[in-house]
Amino acid sequence: MQKRQLLAALSLALQASFALAQAPQLANERPTLVLAIVVDQMRYDYLSRYGSEFNSGLKRLLNEGAVFTNANYEAAPTVTAVGHSTILSGAIPSVSGIAGNTWYERSEGKNVQSITDDNVTPLGGGSGASPKRLLVSTIGDELKIAGKGGKVYGVSLKDRSAILPAGRMADGAFWFNSDTGNFVSSTWYFEAMPAWAERFNNEHRADRYAGREWIGTTLPDNKGADLYGELDATPFADELVLDFALMVLEQEQLGKDSMTDVLSVSFSAMDYVGHASGPDTAKMHDMVLTIDDKVGTLLSAAEKQAGRGNVLVVFTADHGVAPVPEENIQKQLPGGRYNAQSERAAVEAAMATAFGEGKYVAGSGEMGLYLNAEPIAGKRIAMSELERVAAEALRQQPQVARVYTRTELTTTPVVGDRLDQRVRNGFNTNHSSDVVVVHEPYWLAGGPGGTTHGSPYGYDTHVPMIFWGPRNLVRGGQYHADAAVHDIAPTLANMLGIAAPSGSLGRVLAEILPE
Numbered sequence: 449m450q451k452r453q454l455l456a457a458l459s460l461a462l463q464a465s466f467a468l469a470q471a472p473q474l475a476n477e478r479p480t481l482v483l484a485i486v487v488d489q490m491r492y493d494y495l496s497r498y499g500s501e502f503n504s505g506l507k508r509l510l511n512e513g514a515v516f517t518n519a520n521y522e523a524a525p526t527v528t529a530v531g532h533s534t535i536l537s538g539a540i541p542s543v544s545g546i547a548g549n550t551w552y553e554r555s556e557g558k559n560v561q562s563i564t565d566d567n568v569t570p571l572g573g574g575s576g577a578s579p580k581r582l583l584v585s586t587i588g589d590e591l592k593i594a595g596k597g598g599k600v601y602g603v604s605l606k607d608r609s610a611i612l613p614a615g616r617m618a619d620g621a622f623w624f625n626s627d628t629g630n631f632v633s634s635t636w637y638f639e640a641m642p643a644w645a646e647r648f649n650n651e652h653r654a655d656r657y658a659g660r661e662w663i664g665t666t667l668p669d670n671k672g673a674d675l676y677g678e679l680d681a682t683p684f685a686d687e688l689v690l691d692f693a694l695m696v697l698e699q700e701q702l703g704k705d706s707m708t709d710v711l712s713v714s715f716s717a718m719d720y721v722g723h724a725s726g727p728d729t730a731k732m733h734d735m736v737l738t739i740d741d742k743v744g745t746l747l748s749a750a751e752k753q754a755g756r757g758n759v760l761v762v763f764t765a766d767h768g769v770a771p772v773p774e775e776n777i778q779k780q781l782p783g784g785r786y787n788a789q790s791e792r793a794a795v796e797a798a799m800a801t802a803f804g805e806g807k808y809v810a811g812s813g814e815m816g817l818y819l820n821a822e823p824i825a826g827k828r829i830a831m832s833e834l835e836r837v838a839a840e841a842l843r844q845q846p847q848v849a850r851v852y853t854r855t856e857l858t859t860t861p862v863v864g865d866r867l868d869q870r871v872r873n874g875f876n877t878n879h880s881s882d883v884v885v886v887h888e889p890y891w892l893a894g895g896p897g898g899t900t901h902g903s904p905y906g907y908d909t910h911v912p913m914i915f916w917g918p919r920n921l922v923r924g925g926q927y928h929a930d931a932a933v934h935d936i937a938p939t940l941a942n943m944l945g946i947a948a949p950s951g952s953l954g955r956v957l958a959e960i961l962p963e
Contacts, residue, residue: 478596478944479760479917481703482587483750484536484613484712487739488528488606488719489901490765491727492519492910494736505743509763512924513916514960519931521767521911522866523873524886524904525814529562530874531766531911531933532612532714536586538937538952540873545583546612547879552811552818554878559811563608565634571641572632572649573625577607579616579636584951586615587940588710593617594946598707599700603631603693604714605685609766613712619700622692624685629654629676631692644699653691657684663731681720683738689715690742694749703754708944713746714766715739726772726899760917760943762936768908769901776890783890786847791885792817798841803829808838814902815874816881831855831882838883850886857884870904915939915960923960931957 499510509515521531523540525548533539533546541547546562553560565578591597602614602621610621620638622631622645630649633641641649655671662682668674679685693713696702702709718735725731743763750759776783792809795817799808806823819834835853842851850867857875871884889905901908913931915922921943935954941947942956 477706478708479754479921480598480706480708480758481750481754481760482708482710482940482944483746483759483761484710485743485746485761485763486532486535486604486609486613486712486714487763487765487912488609488714488716489722489767489769490718490736490739490912491768491907492517492912494727494732495912498733498736501737502740504740505745505747506740508744508747509761509914509916513761513763513914514922514924514957515926516913516931516957517926517928519764519911519913519933519935520906520909522870522909522932522934524870524908525874525902526767526904526908527814527902528606528719528766529608529612532609533562533582534934535762535764535766536588536613536615536710536712536937536940537582537584537949538934538954539584539949540934540953541876541880542873543584543951543953545581545876545879547874547876548814549608551813551879552881554810554818561608563611565636569635570632571634571638572630573628574607574632577611577623577634577636579611579614579618579621582612582616585617585949586613587937587944587946587949588712589615589617590941590946590949591708591710591944596708596944596946598705598709599702600710601696601700601702602712602714603689603696604712605680605689605716606714609714609716610712613714614710620696622696624676624688626676626680627673629672631688642699644695648692648695654679654688657682660684663734680717681724683717683735685717685720686715686738686742689713690745693746697749697753701753703750703758711750715742722769723898723900726775727769728771728775757918760921760940761915762940763912763914763916764933764936765911767901768906768910770890770892770899770903770905770907772897772899773890773892774896781890782888783892784847785896786845786887786891786893788812788893791842791845791848794845795838795841795883799823799834799837802837803827803834808834813881815871815886816884819882835882842883842885847888847891848885849888852884852886854880854882867904870909874904915957917943920962923962925960927957927959929959 529549563577565576568576588600600618602610604610607623610623625632659669773783808823811818832855839851938948939957
């Protein structure tokens with residue numbers, strides 16, 4: 449009996465020792481590397497749909513991390529710039545200034561992108577880009593302000609996905625240029641590309657994919673812009689991003705000293721694949737599995753560089769995606785295509801009838817129309833009246849579910865349902881449109897084929913959200929209560945012992961913090 453008890457005690461001790469060895473331990477006072485991994489257009493349900501096939505990074509995150517099964521964006525439009533600006537700032541568009549990927553900038557009289565900056569010089573190609581339109585700080589910024597931060601970098605296929613999470617005080621952001629096949633940046637960060645980045649570009653790594661095949665896609669044989677432009681909708685584009693991120697990690701020695709460095713890596717190829725063919729294809733299935741491999745490689749490299757127990761990871765996506773409407777129809781589900789030009793024409797016709805001929809629409813955004821303040825020279829019309837007529841015209845259009853005016857959104861508290869609140873959270877008084885439109889679920893603009901995102905519905909808002917790190921910072925397990933992506937930043941700030949970013953409106957996810 450005593451022998452059996454002794455063996456049982458030894459077995460328990462060995463199990464405890466093994467568990468302790470497997471759980472990352474904090475080797476320093478705080479983690480020396482924060483790794484933010486974002487997958488563009490990754491729906492939450494991909495984790496449950498394909499999770500049994502994971503054998504690398506996503507498997508580690510799911511098994512060892514704090515997994516939120518019901519995390520959503522609580523603001524619309526659900527697009528790349530909004531998502532990437534939210535993750536490490538905790539700010540929704542009403543506060544951050546990032547109202548969409550693009551918007552009509554009234555002060556400039558033209559459409560601008562979220563990262564457009566004509567006052568900086570592009571380095572390596574493209575146009576000037578910077579975080580100047582981001583009105584709030586990020587985790588990287590707050591680490592530097594507190595004197596606890598080292599270096600901060602962002603890497604992605606897309607400019608906005610590299611720039612916005614890294615923040616205004618970042619040491620660098622790098623993105624892929626499809627004209628040259630190189631990673632580029634701007635003088636917001638430095639006067640010239642780092643020598644190691646030049647060496648990387650001089651290796652012409654994108655050229656190695658000439659003629660490569662992937663599930664029905666054959667890339668051009670010629671090495672040049674034709675090849676580089678078609679890489680984005682293949683996993684090979686994410687391979688380039690991973691290679692460059694590993695170079696940043698190594699060359700900048702991230703996580704090697706006592707300061708806390710930040711590396712944001714955003715994989716974008718899934719977004720291009722999803723737009724072209726939707727979420728329910730063999731290509732998307734394979735894309736998810738390739739992300740599993742890439743996350744595994746990145747985690748291993750980060751641990752090797754910083755030391756086991758010194759890496760804190762957050763994994764998420766910038767938005768989801770809608771099913772392809774034609775596929776929904778075949779399944780006898782709702783959905784279809786509406787004509788955005790017809791909606792605009794109806795607005796212009798209604799306003800001409802009400803006020804006379806004039807130039808009423810100044811531009812369009814991802815969720816509505818911008819109106820001219822003086823559509824008829826010398827004739828004063830109250831903006832609230834222009835909005836009212838435009839809204840009434842839109843409400844008469846098929847598949848329009850809800851319409852909001854600027855006057856309503858800026859003067860009346862939103863007391864409606866969750867969709868109403870998401871629209872209000874996404875409305876920025878300086879940059880959003882004068883009438884905001886939400887269509888019925890599964891209805892998209894444009895011609896047949898492909899799909900998109902941007903709505904306040906669950907298929908666009910519900911994304912993965914996983915924290916992984918030292919066990920005295922992160923309590924692993926599954927968490928099923930509602931959570932928001934803008935909760936990430938205040939939670940990281942709490943873990944790192946710094947102030948929450950300036951525009952953060954989320955809550956600290958106390959349920960994952962060890963007692």
